[in-house]
Amino acid sequence: MAEVAVRPTEAHRLAGERPVTPEVVREHNLSESEYARIREVLGRTPTLTELGIFSALWSEHCSYKHSKPVLRTFPTTGPQVVQGPGENAGVLRLPDGWAVAFKIESHNHPSAVEPYQGAATGVGGILRDVFTMGARPVAMLNSLRFGPLDSPRNRYLFAGVVRGVGDYGNCVGIPTLGGEVAFAPGYSGNPLVNAMCVGLLRETDLIRARAHGVGNVLLCVGSATGRDGIHGASFASEELSEQSEARRPQVQVGDPFAGKLLMEASLELVSSGLIVAIQDMGAAGLTSSSAEMAARGGVGVEIDTGLVPTRESGMTPYEILLSESQERMLVVAAPDRIDEIQRVCKKWELSAATIGHVTDDGIYRVRHHGLVVAAIPGRPLVDDCPVYHPESREAEIAKHRRDAGPSAPPAVGVAEALERLLDTPTLASKRWVYEQYDSTVRAATVLGPGGDAGVFHVPGTGFGLAVTVDCNARLVALDPYEGGKACVAEAARNVACTGAVPLGITDCLNFGNPEKPDVFFQFTEACRGIADACRAFDTPVTGGNVSFYNESPRGAIDPTPVIGMVGLLHDVTARVPSHFAATGDRIVLLGRTTGQLGGSMYWSEIREFFGGRPPAVDLAAERALQRLLAQAASERVLRSAHDCSDGGLATALAEAAIGGPYAGAGLGVSIDLARYADGIPPEALLYAEDGARAVISCAPELVERVLALAAEHGVPAAAVGEVGAAAGPLEIRLGARAFRWSVADLRRTYFEAIPRRMRTPEVERAETEHLTGN
Amino acid sequence: MTLRAAVVRFPGSNCDEDALRACARVGMDACYVWHRDTGLGGADVVILPGGFSYGDYLRAGAIARFSPIMRAVQRHAAAGGPTLGVCNGFQILCEAHLLPGALARNERLTFVSKPVDVLVERTDTIFTSAYQPGQRIRIPVAHGEGRFTADAETLRMLEAEGRVVLRYVPSGSETGLPNPNGSAGDIAGVSNAAGNVLGIMPHPERAADPILGTADGAAFFESLAAWSPGVKAGR
Amino acid sequence: MTYRVHVRVMPRAGLLDPQGKAVEHALSALGFQGADAVRIGRAIELSVAAESQDEAEARARQMCDKLLANPVTEDYLLEVEEA
């Protein structure tokens, strides 16, 4: 951009507009020093409209003012990276000229207020982030956190969120291939709703959201603008409190049908070469989309809010600029293309209005029916937001908790503990959730939800992609650095279990208030862990999202850095399912069990103790396991592979035995761990959550090959037994001791744990609320 | 002879590509027809695909049935042309009175996405001739409004005339993945009296390729591809 | 003149109404005794320009017959008022 020392021209106050006073500045969530900086940038007092613009763009949500320096430490490059962080979605290279665009985004605050619409609009937003790269969305995932299901409010939020996620994605026709749901007290009143979208494109069709070409026009495409969600971005940047009820922005309502039309129209506009750039009007709406596109392109823009189609009359420029009405896109194009663009939009029953143009003076200028109401130097507006380096200090109680151990005796015996664990909503089957999501539309789903990772075929090619989202907030809470590593390791293990090679990640960092030293400690340490793991696995970070201020009056949430990962299955027919498949197959345990129960589900569920030191993550061992699984899959020696994480070895074995939701009955298991165990007490052996482990099965004649491959990759492996008959028992022998469970009983427990808790009035309310539509 | 199949795209259709691919896979010459078109481009076979036409707002299929293309579909069906509606396509055919009954909200109120087991009750139709009589197949459903409903007399007539082409394994049965939506008589698919119009809730196009776990739906498209336009389409 | 039309489209008597059943169940689980026979349908409001109330009603009736209600499963009720 030409560095012209521009002094913005005057901007006018509208008749009746509130003057900017210190109180008004505070209402906009801007600090005194931030306000001083604004005055410096402008060389005068801002108008209310300008203050609104600054408050949106300098909100945590848009500016990343507390996280930027930390995010810079992530590895973001690699031969597979086509587009790293900074665009609407990251893009990785695939074989045959294909590429994958993917991104994860949070919609936590809106979902706390209105679970259905909050979740639905979250899905709509992430879809738009992906198709604005020129990619066709082909898979969705979601990561959800709620307070315990014994509270009616939590059940209502859970039911409403799931329905909202489902209704939006189902209507647009994107299959949901995976996700995760966990329940813990910290999320009561502050649920987390993270949605991830994965899209496919030809690498040559990639389009970036950069305004350029002085004289090019800006068009507003899609739905009309209403007063929805004004100040959503700054709302998302503060703690939820009693006052938030009153300050709550008007609920944004999703229109998935309009979203689908917008997706088709946008993809057509991109592929026909009619446009220069396109961006979703997401958080902070027209303001952030136009300002960011201008800044990325190094140009100025001028828009006239009087030209923006509105749903209600009498909207002020302030409202039009900050509205977060859904299903709108900002498009930049040459003026001689307007007619053709309008033809495409009309075909998809959408409106497209010219609202401004690209200028050469670097000023972000807004008019309202001609009158200039905002004139701000564009680059400082986007880039000069103050950056903060908050204090970072671990809370003393966190240290103590890590060094402590359980004092309560086990609530139940070693065998019964498994039934308890499988009845824990966090561990139990999420069938109640994923059956509400279309998982087969697009006719490319190779492995749907219910396994380690979702796998889809890229039609017309031989390859497929594996996708997953993972986070174990328990481990992050106890040891943020190791926990951060563990989240990436688990995601990679899930991907590798299907036979895929991990390619890269997107992340959604959900934390409390970063201005609190203990929260910022969690944040920086978790990020350090994520960065180290990504470096070790060659899975660069291609983008993501930070969601701070996840605090309710009860305090901060558990730190929840969710990792969304994509992996490549060179030959999709080599995909490996998670469940045991054939009686007589051999079972091999990969990886080493040390038996440290710190941070385990066993301690928290059976010994009422949330604490201890989780096992350190051995990144080299994880990497070796990933490579082994991919090679074994490509040689087709595996019948099943399931990663071992929450709930330990016994849980992994039980899940593999129970089978998928449509399996009819599970399969028995007969194994002997006497030699494998090496003096580890039974509860530690069965329930410790060491990483770098997987349970695989293979045909009897292939067991030697599996063991040889494991040796080649330096992965400890033990053939411990075999898959039993249909409806047979799960039997684990430990020398003289033997533990036995009925797989049929375990299966019932595992699949019924959530449904049986959800047959209640609040759930019926959530389910009957949206009778009309879908 | 290569049959020409037209897949109708309404705003909000989202199984159009899947249907097109399933047709192409069995060698049909498949093309899209836009809902604002007024002709079917000489198609032998018409498919109304799944999705959420007009967002399924008001009622699934209620608005789409007024699309200009529906006149051509009506003429095609009246002339005995094979017309298959899958999921939303079924809903549209009912709303357009090309098929009897209506598809109401699922009994359990939630959207349901999972595989189901269905029995192919009639194999003497152009859509199912490649199946064995009584064959049990596993294919996915994905719908919120799939509970087939009609008055008692209509239901009796459908049974008497053998127009229930696909039936879910009854709920409560010990084996198999049963009726997912509470539909009357476990009906998963019905035809018109002449037999050339069929509506089904399950998605055979999502089970037409072995890599997807089941190819049980492929025979729908094989049946269609094997049909010869010289032969009357009805039973 | 403009009239405001209120339409209630209700599931036909005798047909299963799972929504109504669910709400009835939820009400009793929440301790609301003596609430029953719950039916749930659609409430549609629209403005219709017409010369007279009768004409507005006639036009609204046409809209219901053609689009707003499904005669196979639903009945409807109209109320018209001056806007």
Add this chain to the structure above:
Amino acid sequence: MTYRVHVRVMPRAGLLDPQGKAVEHALSALGFQGADAVRIGRAIELSVAAESQDEAEARARQMCDKLLANPVTEDYLLEVEEA
């Protein structure tokens, strides 16, 4: 006594109503001129046992507040009649 309660639960003014929008569009495409401002909500009918009409209304109002309407996005209207 038993009273029949009719509830209309409508999307709150100012909130987007995608269904209403779609139906409005469809009506005009069907040639129904002069129909606009379409809003779509739920119509709920239920029987309530109470001593008086006022009591029936009060109870119905509680049901709406607690279950039948979503206070964040919807408004409701009640009518009570003797059954």
